[in-house]
């Protein structure tokens with residue numbers, strides 16, 4: 481069976497070259513006679529895999545020595561609690577911007593630990609836009625300002641980095657990490673669940689400015705304490721070794737593609753093509769303010785919801801998989817992360833055009 485174009489929002493498609501390399505190294509990693517999965521995380525071989533992955537990520541994202549890079553577990557969702565537990569310090573309040581379902585989840589969890597101020601929200605628009613920063617009600621005494629640069633479910637993406645002044649800026653970059661160049665120096669902390677642009681699910685990458693380490697509340701579980709994880713090279717316990725290795729292969733692949741600059745150009749082109757097609761065809765619609773349309777997750781509806789299952793069936797038959805929108809919003813969603821080739825987007829557009837012609 482040949483590989484399909486998989487538009488899943490996550491776990492998402494991985495570069496074929498990466499999967500092939502992992503396959504070829506599965507039984508015997510470079511003459512060691514064993515799989516990476518079977519290696520001690522303390523072995524020279526694995527430590528080298530881990531350090532190389534971190535180094536490649538630092539190069540790709542332009543992460544200076546002022547930041548620690550942590551390879552943690554529990555997905556991005558575990559960070560919703562880990563962040564307040566570590567960053568509140570002697571403060572009690574934190575600012576959050578609510579632009580969709582992932583922001584809301586982060587807010588709900590933070591409320592268990594912090595006095596959360598929702599500095600701005602676009603809920604009244606159905607999360608179709610992002611409030612201008614001039615109307616945000618941020619607080620100078622907040623321990624940090626949290627936002628979600630790309631709302632994976634809604635398909636809503638910031639086209640600016642908020643200015644948080646002296647307050648550390650915290651970003652859930654799960655679905656936009658490494659999709660285009662970003663100035664890491666503007667952030668106190670960046671976190672990203674791996675299963676979109678990095679690797680297998682479960683792994684979460686945390687990039688934290690070193691001066692923010694060491695402030696964890698006394699009751700913070702050891703495994704959630706950034707200082708402990710940093711001091712132990714993300715190996716306080718047994719890390720997710722195979723996921724870390726695969727992430728490393730993805731980083732190498734990204735470097736071969738020309739890094740995040742080249743990726744950003746390709747991603748912009750892929751997204752533009754798809755939105756242009758949707759806008760130019762009466763049969764399809766995307767509800768998001770054009771300025772804030774996501775490059776990574778493109779939700780769209782058909783003129784008649786009754787045709788949804790037929791659309792999905794036809795897509796499946798062509799090897800265009802996982803186009804069903806999130807259960808909370810319905811419709812369709814095409815996730816077009818780094819590993820989705822431009823031909824995948826072209827094939828989707830061809831199918832959409834044909835379907836609209838037949839059924840529109």
Ligand SMILES: Cc1ncc(COP(=O)(O)O)c(C=O)c1O
Pocket residue numbers: 489490554555556557558582628630631632633652653654655673674681682
């Ligand atoms: C923006 C965003 N944040 C957080 C999460 C949760 O990630 P995880 O399932 O790794 O906990 C997701 C998952 O899709 C996401 O898209």
